[in-house]
Amino acid sequence: MDVLSTRGLDPAALPAAVTIERPRNPEHGDYATNLALQTAKKLGVVPRELAGWLAEALTGTGAVASAEVAGPGFLNLRLAADAQGAIVREVLRQGRAYGHGDQFAKMKINLEFVSANPTGPIHLGGTRWAAVGDALGRILAANGGDVTREYYFNDAGAQIDRFVRSLIAAAKGEPAPEDGYAGAYIGEIAAEVLRREPSALSSPDSHEIFRRIGVGLMFDEIKKDLHEFGTDFDVYFHENSLHESGAVAAAVDKLKDSGALYFDKGAWWLRSTEFGDDKDRVVIKSDGDPAYIAGDIAYLVDKRSRGFDLCIYMLGADHHGYIGRLKAAAAALGDDPAAVEVLIGQMVNLVSDGQPVRMSKRAGNVITMQDLVEAVGVDAARYAMTRSSVDSSLDIDLDLLRKRSNDNPVFYVQYAHSRLASLLRNAADLGVEPGDALELLDHDREGDLIRTIGEFPRVVATAGELREPHRVARYLEELAGTYHRFYEACRVLPRGDEETTDLHRARLQLCAATRQVLANGLALLGVSAPERM
Structure with missing residues (x-):
């Protein structure tokens, strides 16, 4: 940076990425950075002095209208009108690609989520993962990742029996x-098995017939529910295939040969505590059967053999122990534990009239994905599941999600998009086209809206980096609110015989950019962006 070189300072002391944030108080500027505080010590100068030099250099670029030093060395910035206009132009230039980045370029990512046992319809926990996992997959792909969405089909073990x-x-x-x-679905599937195989009960292979047909029917229903929910998978991986192919035995033998397993009390144990787990894990039980972790180990080997750089597992609240055991398994295999990432989601509860909703029509005491969709629709269900961090339990108010009012978050965001689409249609009917005199956009509300749409790429990048799709949802709510405030303060279209001005056209351009960002954000969540409501 010239401002440093001219003072005999080394520009290499500056970080590769500069943190720039929007201050809570708009009076402090459009953006703020603590760059001077970060680097002054390395450069051997006083932070406020460095901030002053940076302010002087930035105000000479033409993109920054003013730069002021605050406190011990913070720098408050205000964008020039041309720079704000450039944000609007960039949104419209990129269109649907606006907000996308290359953070995970050339990275193959295996994203495993839902993976509900094929023993019943998908419950609310699985529904949360279906929404969050699908949104995360979209966000990772928008950041350049080569994402494979995978469902681990648990068709082995006692639960199937x-x-x-x-x-x-x-x-x-x-x-x-x-x-x-229990539940009505069990009777429905049993009846369908008998319809297809009338002699199933009297056959010596009765158990296998009911297993083959019944599990297939249940899984078909799960896939159908997921598809109707807007969640589809690239790979459906069968757990049983790991046992039938010998992959489990091969993985166990590899661990035995490396000394990562030891024999004690008739069982084979993984030395997982040596790799950061809280206890050693039984891999082969005393009866000779593989424990569940044996399949997990073979499955990890399979994923890595398919060339995935990062394997993300999205698991329920009762799987917290899997974080340590899967990373330990990777290390024991001689693999990089960083290639394994486990996200744990907390419970979901439904409430109506302030009371918990407990009963399902078909699944007895379990609320299913189908129940929720029938109650509030796909968009409301997906949005409600993704707008909160999975680290915390979630209470979903059915009465709120049924409302067509601004109290309902998904309605609030979708209505903003619909309102913008209507505005653009009305403009076309009036013959008013968007214009490029964006330097005229100097109203405070216009600036707020421009800066908010300019934040979208950073939000998407952060949501991908932290695996937190809820950041996109919360951003969309902020953007919708900022737009509504802009619309109340700034007349976009001329009234009556009022002459159309360049300011009208510039505001229309800003509205077109805002509509695009709302549509892009909703698409990342797998929620529709309606043109009319």
Whole structure:
């Protein structure tokens, strides 16, 4: 940077990325940075003095109208009108690509989410992951990642056996086994198995028939519900294939050969505490059967063999122990634990009239994805699931999501987009076209709106980096509010016989850019951007 070189200072002391934030108080400027505080010590100068030099250099660029030093060395900046206009032009130039970046370029990412057991319809926890996982996949891809969305189909283990025994009991007209599954869906699937195989109950292969057909029917329904929810997967990976192919045995043998497993009390244990886990894990049980983690280990080997640089697992609240065990498994295999990332989602509760909603039509005491969609629709359900951090439990108010008012967050954002689409249609009917005299946009509300749409790429990048799609939703609500305030203060279209001016056209251009950003943000969440409401 010339401002440093001319003073005999080394520009290399500056960080590769400069943190710039919007101050809470608009009177402090459009943006603020603590760059001088960050680097003054390295350069051997006083922070306020460095900030002054930076202010002088920035005000000479033409993009910054003013730069003021505040406090011990903060720098408050105000953009010039031309620079603000450049933001609007860039939004319209990039269109649907605005907000996209290259943060994860050349990175192959395996994103595994939902992965609900095929023993019943998707419940609310799975619904949350379907919305959040799909949104995260879109955000990672928007940041340049080569994302594969994967569903791990748990078709091995005791839960499948309980499911099959429940189907057989229902087919016989008997109550569900004590450890089995209840709900009307069990009877429906059992009836369909008998319709396809009338002799299923009397066949010596009865268990296998009910397993093959019943699990297939249940999984078909899960995939159908997910598709109707707007969530589709690139890969459906069958757990059972790991056992049938010998992949589990091969992974276990590899760990034995490396000394990562030890034999004790009749079982084989992974030395996972040596790799950061809180306890050693049984991999092969004393009866010779593989424990669940054995499949997880083989599955990780399979993912990495497919060339994925990063494997993200999105798991439910009862899987917190998987963070340590999966990273330990990677390390024990001689792999990089950083290639494994586990996100844990908390519980979801439904309330109506201030009371918990507990009963489902088909699944007994479990609320399903289908129940929620029937109650509020896909858009409201997806948005409600993605607008809060998965680190915290979520209470969804059905009454609120049914409202067509600004109290309903998804309606608030979608209405802003619809309002903008209507405005642009009205302008076309009047023969008013957007104009490029953007230097005329000097009203405070115009500046607020321009700076807010300019924040979108940073929000998308941060949401990808932190794996937090809720940041996009909260940003959209801020943008919708900023637009509504702008619209109340700034007349966009001429009234009556009023002459159309360049200011009208410039504001229309700003509105077109705002509509584009709202549409782009909603698309990242998998929520529609309606033209009319």
